[in-house]
Amino acid sequence: xxxxxxxxxxxxxxxxxxxxxxxxxxxxxxxxxxxxxxxxxxxxxxxxxxxxxxxxxxxxxxxxxxxxxxxxxxxxxxxxxxxxxxxxxxxxxxxxxxxxxxxxxxxxxxxxxxxxxxxxxxxxxxxxxx
Amino acid sequence: xxxxxxxxxxxxxxxxxxxxxxxxxxxxxxxxxxxxxxxxxxxxxxxxxxxxxxxxxxxxxxxxxxxxxxxxxxxxxxxxxxxxxxxxxxxxxxxxxxxxxxxxxxxxxxxxxxxxxxxxxxxxxxxxxx
Numbered sequence: 383x384x385x386x387x388x389x390x391x392x393x394x395x396x397x398x399x400x401x402x403x404x405x406x407x408x409x410x411x412x413x414x415x416x417x418x419x420x421x422x423x424x425x426x427x428x429x430x431x432x433x434x435x436x437x438x439x440x441x442x443x444x445x446x447x448x449x450x451x452x453x454x455x456x457x458x459x460x461x462x463x464x465x466x467x468x469x470x471x472x473x474x475x476x477x478x479x480x481x482x483x484x485x486x487x488x489x490x491x492x493x494x495x496x497x498x499x500x501x502x503x504x505x506x507x508x509x510x511x512x
Numbered sequence: 513x514x515x516x517x518x519x520x521x522x523x524x525x526x527x528x529x530x531x532x533x534x535x536x537x538x539x540x541x542x543x544x545x546x547x548x549x550x551x552x553x554x555x556x557x558x559x560x561x562x563x564x565x566x567x568x569x570x571x572x573x574x575x576x577x578x579x580x581x582x583x584x585x586x587x588x589x590x591x592x593x594x595x596x597x598x599x600x601x602x603x604x605x606x607x608x609x610x611x612x613x614x615x616x617x618x619x620x621x622x623x624x625x626x627x628x629x630x631x632x633x634x635x636x637x638x639x640x641x642x
Contacts, residue, residue, distance in 0.1 A: 390541075422544065502638075
């Protein structure tokens with residue numbers, strides 16, 4: 383089956399991103415296809431490489447990046463939600479005259495159309511959040 | 513997708529339900545949900561909006577946000593018609609519990625009882641819950 387995944391909450395404050403990660407990983411291990419993982423609302427905070435959790439805790443951002451590298455996953459951060467919350471890639475930094483970027487490896491910033499497309503193209507769109 | 517539909521260009525048309533459950537202010541979910549609806553309208557899918565729980569308050573007439581320094585975005589719901597988003601539903605129980613009636617809302621809506629809400633959800637291809 384082809385899944386689209388929507389993550390609506392940030393890491394650590396809410397279990398949604400952990401659950402989305404575990405679901406995505408399990409689906410891939412079972413041989414399913416992940417069309418795209420879309421990060422919205424504070425879910426965009428899953429995509430900052432500046433996250434530094436305590437050493438004895440899981441690193442959710444790195445988990446996503448590593449899963450993306452292993453399975454060629456498409457991790458998309460919503461541009462409007464990202465701009466509000468300071469998630470920036472090199473292009474966005476240049477465009478908005480910011481002095482830094484923070485996007486984590488494997489993530490890209492794009493528009494909400496990517497979420498709608500995931501809904502259209504996937505057999506199931508699974509939403510993780512409240 | 514049993515009875516799959518196609519638009520004029522031959523792309524698939526799916527039934528998208530936006531489920532709005534949260535108050536318009538206090539959290540950003542309602543505003544960012546509306547942003548998805550507006551962007552998603554360009555994809556010419558079969559769109560419905562359902563308001564439940566405190567989500568009913570998103571449609572309340574006479575919102576005044578001056579005191580909290582936020583933009584009153586409730587007029588945008590009246591513009592949805594221009595985006596061909598015309599199927600707006602509210603959950604009767606949620607509305608009754610909050611002492612509201614259709615006259616209190618900024619747009620015309622169809623009022624559904626619990627069984628009709630279940631049928632509406634059952635009928636969808638994609639449910640985006642915010």
